[in-house]
Amino acid sequence: MRESAVSTEQVIRRLDAGQQDFEQCLDALLDWESVSSAEVQRSVDDILDAVRRRGDAALIELTQRFDRLAVESMTQLTLGAARLEAAWQALPVEQREALTVAADRIRAYHEHQKPGSWSFEEADGTLLGQQVTPLDRVGVYVPGGKAAYPSSVLMNVIPAKVAGVADIVMVVPTPDGVVNDLVLAAARAAGVDRVFTIGGAQAVAALAFGTDTVPAVDKIVGPGNIYVATAKRAVFGRVGIDMIAGPSEILIISDGDTDPDWLAMDLFSQAEHDEDAQAILISWDDAHLAAVEESIARLLPTLERADIVRESLSRRGALIHVGSEAQAVALANRIAPEHLELSVAEPQRLAEQVRHAGAIFMGRYTAEALGDYCAGPNHVLPTSGTARFSSPLGVYDFQKRSSLIQCSPQGASTLGRTASVLARGESLTAHARSAESRIREE
């Protein structure tokens, strides 16, 4: 009796785009807001202030306290190239090879993102253009503990390297002294040569303000917990930061012809991240949705992380029936998912209609997991609908542009007349006179 109740239990909700309260249900499903409590905010402010004022001394104290380490100097919190090389050499060959393949493919893809500087000359000899230069120094935050992902090291460091960033400083906490050798090996594979074993808001503070040991960087990237996210938001403006990531999500559109077991596993691969992860499948084929639901129920108990997956699917997952392919695409654009799998016969036709998505996985063979590790594109993607206005982490995040303007004497004279009229319209008469000084009498 009890077992039967368990096996027919609903793991994941079913929705129909035609049901009356669909909009409200969808809003509730997608609702996510990351708010730092006043307590977190205060704590982060104190930490930032301490590191800013007292540098290394504060960094050591905070690391003693939060990571429970008996360290007394920054030397004990610094790993050099030799330590990274040792971690690399200690890996099983299979892992070394996989990291190498992944790093090479990520590098090759990101090379395509490199923009060039450009300029053009106008008829009167005036030159206009744009000069692209790399950031000088970048800080990469890598979480410690259970969420330590070597793939994230590759994804954050390699685009910076391709962009031409000369100096990359990695920080990774080692709570209770636990060092993740796979993370250090990935750092070596990505070309990092300096790692500080610090974390939390104190690591962000060190990277933003600099200390005697940790150099101040120009931009901080990489995921972290709420303290790290709050600290990054606080130092934004002094340094650049990447997007603040919410929980990871996948949206799959299936035409009904993909193996339901494959789709169940694709949904699981998202849901296993954590209890807040979101996995949604959309189809216009009701029997197919039922088949995937059956696969989910059957395969879920075989997962190592079954508890997390069950929690995530029941809280934030959904199988959604829509009336048509067009409705499925419209829903995807409304959701602006981090990962969009188009498990359909003609994925390119659909992809052209997608306005908002972090990454689009096209066709039945393209499991999102391939993109997470080694397909080449970045796995740092905009979450929580922010694909409406932001992009995957890329080479462009580690470069900036300077406008170039070189007026010929004739160009300065012609432009000076227009500038003068507009400047006087704004009552900025020194602007006007500066422009007018270069006007020649004809």
Place this chain on the structure above:
Amino acid sequence: MRESAVSTEQVIRRLDAGQQDFEQCLDALLDWESVSSAEVQRSVDDILDAVRRRGDAALIELTQRFDRLAVESMTQLTLGAARLEAAWQALPVEQREALTVAADRIRAYHEHQKPGSWSFEEADGTLLGQQVTPLDRVGVYVPGGKAAYPSSVLMNVIPAKVAGVADIVMVVPTPDGVVNDLVLAAARAAGVDRVFTIGGAQAVAALAFGTDTVPAVDKIVGPGNIYVATAKRAVFGRVGIDMIAGPSEILIISDGDTDPDWLAMDLFSQAEHDEDAQAILISWDDAHLAAVEESIARLLPTLERADIVRESLSRRGALIHVGSEAQAVALANRIAPEHLELSVAEPQRLAEQVRHAGAIFMGRYTAEALGDYCAGPNHVLPTSGTARFSSPLGVYDFQKRSSLIQCSPQGASTLGRTASVLARGESLTAHARSAESRIREE
């Protein structure tokens, strides 16, 4: 006696890169930190909350209070295309022509920034690429009152138009009912078709959350006072925002052969913005610096905004003597100025050595004021040293990218093996099984 004291009064400080305390002097000179007081923060939080909860009703109340307007409905706070057209038609021909020239040149320059989507196919048939799409809807904040600049309307709106943004919503407060017709005309010239006469944190809230009347946008750009900046920072993440701008700055490197009166006027054109603006001239020619100082003293009294200029130059301006051209360039890279004028014989050679600058004005004829209005490049530029990691506002700020991955059956099989090893290394076994499900037996 008194007059003589005034005429020999030092308007702008002189520094020498060789003096012992130069580093400290420079740090003090550049020091700028925009901090929202707790009071501003609280006030902004309240405003955001009110507009989020009560929409148009709160917007009307707040506009009554802060802009002293006796309005009772959003209709009274909405300007349509006809009103913009009327403003345009009412302008003197000279201003209409100048706005047209400027808009055309800004459009032409920004067309060069448009990136294309791209993709490539690998040997096994796997396709990788990047799809570029515009944001759906953008909000442009335009300050009201004395700092209402029609040129800013062009600079913020045109890149969005070039990017392909379908819907642009402009907001501009009209405190005490004062409407700036030149701003409305610029909106018409730039292609805006809807303007709400709201401002402050309440306008930012309306754009971020949406109300019955004001549609929620995907990104908010445009300058504003401390309330606007604080509100933008608070909604960052829900919507995209542009950089939060500090005071405007110019750094000029002169080789000594540019007319000192021209350089004085270029410095004035920056200093006249406001008392916090920064104008610095660097040269290795001491006599030249003295000549510019003399020009400053002589010309300053002839300026309409002499009081602001005097205050700005004395507080934040400097004439800096350096030992060499190389030292001048190193200093520019250290400062990472918003505007960099290279008033030298061979500006291109120097520009290639510039790593950090918002815009580079090359040669004696290229007054910064030309770039402010009509040269073509954007005048929204990174301030306060943020050119180290950020770029001029551009078409790229109004587009985003989606990664494209389409694995062939063979590609999925090959990549699946690598992904499986890495996923198992991270203990993400559902990821591994999702990838493995696509591996074919060879």
